[in-house]
């Protein structure tokens with residue numbers, strides 16, 4: 011579980027709340043990864059209108075668990091009677107809310123470090139009054155900084171068109187603009203995302219915004235009502251409900267969110283939802299059909315089999331693979347291979363796409379190994395008629411869908427994937443169709459043919475190259491249909507399913523990673539994997555994610571609409587430091603900055619952070635903790651990093667390829683409240699940074715990024731000292747190796763530091779040394 015990330019940071023066991031798993035990393039890389047980012051000046055005590063000194067909680071004082079929190083200091087206790095109840099009055103000075111307490115209807119929770127966190131659903135700042143001497147619950151960090159992408163200049167024509175698409179539905183211009191501005195930042199001014207599907211993303215975000223506004227209103231009317239839960243029907247797991255299909259056989263898209271109560275905003279939402287149901291973005295889930303419109307000469311899809319509805323073995327998704335312009339190139343390429351006039355059918359084993367003459371695109375899911383029963387996802391769009399329309403590849407579709415599902419429907423499963431959704435859909439159909447729950451033997455839907463199959467010369471080149479970059483999420487059995495025998499396939503008689511056996515781990519991993527760039531192009535610099543000549547092993551597969559992903563079980567209430575710009579210098583995308591007048595960012599923290607003009611942490615600040623970790627009793631006040639803008643020199647070469655296999659047996663590690671000065675920003679790792687971090691399946695390059703007791707060359711400083719809603723924290727890694735080329739990058743996880751009671755045992759430390767805290771290892775080394783003597 012904790013293979014990928016430290017179990018304890020700042021004296022806190024994250025693992026204790028593994029049930030509240032949040033797999034979240036944010037890959038906002040500044041210097042190292044070449045992102046164009048600018049820090050926002052988010053005041054550490056941004057909950058408050060005036061800057062307050064933000065004293066750090068000492069190690070001892072920090073609660074080790076929420077339950078221990080109240081014992082941490084009597085000053086922080088909230089009246090026992092208030093626990094678990096709603097406080098309608100402002101919290102008294104100097105108190106801390108235990109878990110379960112709500113303030114003004116807003117639930118509060120403690121993070122594992124003992125800091126109050128909010129559900130993010132409202133601006134609660136005015137409701138709190140904090141004693142100047144007891145605000146340890148505010149933050150454990152001396153300064154919170156944030157970053158923001160620099161906009162490449164807003165295309166006003168597109169901006170206006172996007173706003174219009176929303177105002178047309180009755181939403182106010184102001185709201186539309188606000189949502190669009192936020193989206194632009196989130197999507198890094200990538201208009202394609204925003205404009206896709208007739209501005210569906212924008213419409214979704216607007217619904218979120220309206221939800222949020224509606225929630226605020228309702229909270230004002232009725233306390234202790236978390237209105238968001240009302241609308242987020244896909245928080246199914248929480249409620250133990252089964253998700254309903256979002257697709258109807260009549261071709262209509264079920265409204266993503268059902269309004270809780272009537273009102274003008276609801277009407278707006280409905281208008282948007284109705285708009286989303288318009289034909290331009292229709293997605294159909296057709297009834298299983300028996301048509302034989304797949305490539306006749308495909309050996310993998312033997313047609314004419316008897317089993318008309320062999321629901322027991324849905325085996326493959328047929329998906330677009332030809333990367334050429336669609337549909338014209340596809341028409342040419344596959345001309346003559348279609349079995350029906352007007353249909354361009356291409357099927358090669360588990361890969362197929364059907365383009366029909368009205369430019370619709372079908373994703374087909376075979377329901378039997380005969381290929382006869384199929385689900386057909388038809389995409390009919392007027393956009394497909396455009397000459398510049400290009401059918402995206404499967405991986406892109408899956409990624410986009412996953413992002414959309416996470417964002418829109420709040421499907422927060424850590425292992426959520428679009429393919430899994432399709433898989434579940436098929437299983438559902440099987441269950442419903444057969445009137446019972448058929449035991450699932452393996453993943454039903456699969457688009458990735460086996461490696462052996464792919465490497466066969468008979469497989470078209472385009473298909474091979476497409477697959478090379480396929481999602482690397484560990485998959486269970488790879489399934490496909492067809493009778494042809496391929497090496498590595500075994501026959502499963504019970505289900506008449508052919509299952510491609512797992513490849514050897516090394517081979518599987520090799521296919522999952524691009525050795526030239528572990529980020530697979532997700533970052534602006536390449537991060538190569540260094541392998542030894544005699545050892546081709548690669549890191550275990552994981553999803554490289556440059557964006558946040560939240561899991562279902564996390565107690566978070568993430569909504570794009572809540573990414574606010576309060577306390578941010580929203581209009582200030584340029585170089586704040588260069589401005590004659592101090593911008594809003596700096597004013598939040600007294601007009602000072604934490605960074606030098608070169609984008610390094612100021613020595614004074616860095617030293618204070620290091621000292622703070624070394625001497626937890628040391629107090630740090632925000633008033634001497636200014637915010638400063640990182641100056642990004644876009645023209646300079648970004649520092650490069652390399653993933654390599656550590657010789658000491660620590661697994662994979664990260665090292666710099668060039669000298670780094672002290673205070674250099676390395677990368678950002680998501681740090682969540684009350685949750686654990688686990689980079690096993692999802693993560694960015696930070697997941698490779700190993701632990702070193704005490705004298706690691708990096709320091710992790712919690713920061714707020716892109717949003718001042720005080721809900722999400724990230725660990726920003728900075729160099730503590732100058733780091734030489736090829737030196738491994740390490741930081742102190744602050745693991746308590748002596749904690750024998752911890753259910754998850756810490757790894758045996760091989761950091762090699764003379765200050766290593768892992769006594770087991772030290773004593774082993776000593777005994778080994780004495781044995782040698």
Ligand SMILES: C[S@@+](CC[C@H](N)C(=O)[O-])C[C@H]1O[C@@H](n2cnc3c(N)ncnc32)[C@H](O)[C@@H]1O
Nearest residue numbers: 013014015660661662697698700701759760761
């Ligand atoms: C954040 S990951 C670092 C990347 C990891 N080495 C890998 O190969 O994926 C943390 C894990 O790396 C290993 N690790 C990190 N630092 C270590 C150390 N000093 N000694 C031994 N193992 C270490 C542990 O297994 C830990 O759970």
